[in-house]
Amino acid sequence: MLEPTINAQRLLDDLEALAQFTEPDTPGWTRRFPSDAYRRARQWLRARMETAGLATQLDNAGNLFGRRDGAANMPPIHAGSHTDTVMGGGRYDGTLGVLGALEAARAIADAGIRLRHPLVVADHLSEEATDYAIACLGSLAMCTGHFRPEWLARQVNGVTLRQAMLDMGAHPEELGQPLVKPGEIAAFLELHIEQGPVLEARGATLAAVSGIVGIRRALVELAGKANHAGATPMDLRHDALAAAARIIVAVEEIARAHPGAVGAVGKLDLRPNQGNVIPAQVTLMAEMRSLDMAALDAMWADLLQLAQEASAARGVTLHFHNETRLDSVTPPRWLHELVLAVCRRHDPKALAIPSGAGHDASHLALVTPAAMIFVPSVGGRSHAPEEYTDPADLARGVHALADAIVAIDRA
Numbered sequence: 001m002l003e004p005t006i007n008a009q010r011l012l013d014d015l016e017a018l019a020q021f022t023e024p025d026t027p028g029w030t031r032r033f034p035s036d037a038y039r040r041a042r043q044w045l046r047a048r049m050e051t052a053g054l055a056t057q058l059d060n061a062g063n064l065f066g067r068r069d070g071a072a073n074m075p076p077i078h079a080g081s082h083t084d085t086v087m088g089g090g091r092y093d094g095t096l097g098v099l100g101a102l103e104a105a106r107a108i109a110d111a112g113i114r115l116r117h118p119l120v121v122a123d124h125l126s127e128e129a130t131d132y133a134i135a136c137l138g139s140l141a142m143c144t145g146h147f148r149p150e151w152l153a154r155q156v157n158g159v160t161l162r163q164a165m166l167d168m169g170a171h172p173e174e175l176g177q178p179l180v181k182p183g184e185i186a187a188f189l190e191l192h193i194e195q196g197p198v199l200e201a202r203g204a205t206l207a208a209v210s211g212i213v214g215i216r217r218a219l220v221e222l223a224g225k226a227n228h229a230g231a232t233p234m235d236l237r238h239d240a241l242a243a244a245a246r247i248i249v250a251v252e253e254i255a256r257a258h259p260g261a262v263g264a265v266g267k268l269d270l271r272p273n274q275g276n277v278i279p280a281q282v283t284l285m286a287e288m289r290s291l292d293m294a295a296l297d298a299m300w301a302d303l304l305q306l307a308q309e310a311s312a313a314r315g316v317t318l319h320f321h322n323e324t325r326l327d328s329v330t331p332p333r334w335l336h337e338l339v340l341a342v343c344r345r346h347d348p349k350a351l352a353i354p355s356g357a358g359h360d361a362s363h364l365a366l367v368t369p370a371a372m373i374f375v376p377s378v379g380g381r382s383h384a385p386e387e388y389t390d391p392a393d394l395a396r397g398v399h400a401l402a403d404a405i406v407a408i409d410r411a
């Protein structure tokens, strides 16, 4: 059976070439939507796709696709990620998934492998959150009905989202309904850096992602009573911060008690915030994440109960505003097992781990079987110029991606 052979130097050269498209006077490798650097980088990418013999096309959401036809009349296999970065970002977040998919497409063709399915290399528009306040813009508009026409009037530096999308080749007026229906894409694969420390800590170089965690988030308002911190006896106080402290520790304890779950209070606002005044008003943002939604809902119920007890015990009024309940996303079992088996062929120590961060794959999963492969992030660093993955690990990840594409094609 023919096997794809990765040209590691060609992959590294592409990563290096794409990294040169950066916004002037910004730290690291900054290439945000809708900057000129991002637009020019995608023009370069489009040319690289065409050099590889792929037919290129933009959809109405501004996602860039490079397609090689298959031997049979079947829906395409998609592989890709994104090429935009955060301010001060690194060289691999997103770009590895796009340029890795391009290298996989070339390696498959170079080996003389004719896939039955068409293969599409995908660069989804504007994955990172921007000042337009929409993350995963391209994959959201492609795969969900959540795109809102009123977003188009939002302005950043005097540029409306409508104009920004038009400049990237999108047709934003046409958006609103999903651009693809279930069944129209055979599967989606996203190769990505881990952005966390687990692979490095366990001495593994690959992971089949077991899912993208679900999130519950709440804005919690606690109203006590400001009073003299010295003259008010303990049993006559209504200390909102003491109640908040119990809630903060509860988030940590509950998350620790559930394997794989995480939780934190990342934002806290305190009034009057004076050294000699009992805290009267506290607003905090609490969140928990887990792959297991039933466990997450149970954890959340525990937190709510503990918050009620902590505030009642102090005569503090509690307002618990549930803001986010985002479902976890898991690949279908057949696809997860296929990807894990491929990863273990390349590294017997390959892991199955969840992703704590959202990705384009979260949206693609709504319309097609979707899976991700992680390679290590040195020091767990990402969204920073220090973001780094060993070249051998980059190439191994792309090889696993190419093998997974071939395995799906033959499944």
Ligand SMILES: [Zn+2]
Binding pocket: 082, 093, 094, 127, 192, 359
């Ligand atoms: Zn990313």
